[in-house]
Amino acid sequence: xxxxxxxxxxxxxxxxxxxxxxxxxxxxxxxxxxxxxxxxxxxxxxxxxxxxxxxxxxxxxxxxxxxxxxxxxxxxxxxxxxxxxxxxxxxxxxxxxxxxxxxxxxxxxxxxx
Amino acid sequence: xxxxxxxxxxxxxxxxxxxxxxxxxxxxxxxxxxxxxxxxxxxxxxxxxxxxxxxxxxxxxxxxxxxxxxxxxxxxxxxxxxxxxxxxxxxxxxxxxxxxxxxxxxxxxxxxxxx
Numbered sequence: 001x002x003x004x005x006x007x008x009x010x011x012x013x014x015x016x017x018x019x020x021x022x023x024x025x026x027x028x029x030x031x032x033x034x035x036x037x038x039x040x041x042x043x044x045x046x047x048x049x050x051x052x053x054x055x056x057x058x059x060x061x062x063x064x065x066x067x068x069x070x071x072x073x074x075x076x077x078x079x080x081x082x083x084x085x086x087x088x089x090x091x092x093x094x095x096x097x098x099x100x101x102x103x104x105x106x107x108x109x110x111x112x113x
Numbered sequence: 114x115x116x117x118x119x120x121x122x123x124x125x126x127x128x129x130x131x132x133x134x135x136x137x138x139x140x141x142x143x144x145x146x147x148x149x150x151x152x153x154x155x156x157x158x159x160x161x162x163x164x165x166x167x168x169x170x171x172x173x174x175x176x177x178x179x180x181x182x183x184x185x186x187x188x189x190x191x192x193x194x195x196x197x198x199x200x201x202x203x204x205x206x207x208x209x210x211x212x213x214x215x216x217x218x219x220x221x222x223x224x225x226x227x228x
Binding site: 033101103 | 154155156157158159162198200204206214215216217218219220221
């Protein structure tokens with residue numbers, strides 16, 4: 001079956017623009033995670049959904065970051081008024097409720113100029 | 114902060130076994146050891162996990178010491194395609210309550226497999 005799909009793979013934004021990053025999890029996976037990965041670093045947790053409920057958003061770096069998963073499937077990470085420090089790879093992962101192995105997408109590389 | 118310590122880099126000859134160490138001296142009784150790897154320009158890929166017994170699958174073997182304070186990931190016959198950053202992560206497996214448990218990555222070990 002299909003894995004986790006993210007789009008776009010690459011995004012270039014001018015400072016101050018809003019961006020939206022999409023994640024299609026594995027079908028039937030209840031849990032969905034977003035991570036941010038800076039160059040040369042390991043991924044860092046941003047937020048977590050169980051179905052449509054956002055149960056943990058403790059890793060979101062500022063109120064410019066917003067995530068949603070309205071129907072409990074596809075999720076969107078939105079960044080408003082992008083800044084240069086937002087440049088990173090944004091990774092999405094999903095897992096089945098009763099198992100804790102997280103499966104990752106290939107990520108979206110965001111470059112803010 | 115990551116609860117694990119790994120060497121920043123290692124080299125391995127193609128066809129040889131690659132042994133990647135990880136220290137997790139503060140691991141709790143309910144925490145598992147997970148290994149993921151990340152090949153350049155891809156997302157992290159699950160390899161294997163274990164609680165206290167040694168584990169083996171089609172990708173690798175995981176050896177956990179009896180006191181559970183350290184572990185070793187073994188790739189029995191490394192190939193050039195195994196060149197990647199390998200992350201050792203400890204995490205409780207919980208399905209109860211709120212968060213299912215995000216993964217806390219450190220910087221991992223960059224494994225270079227050379228011909």
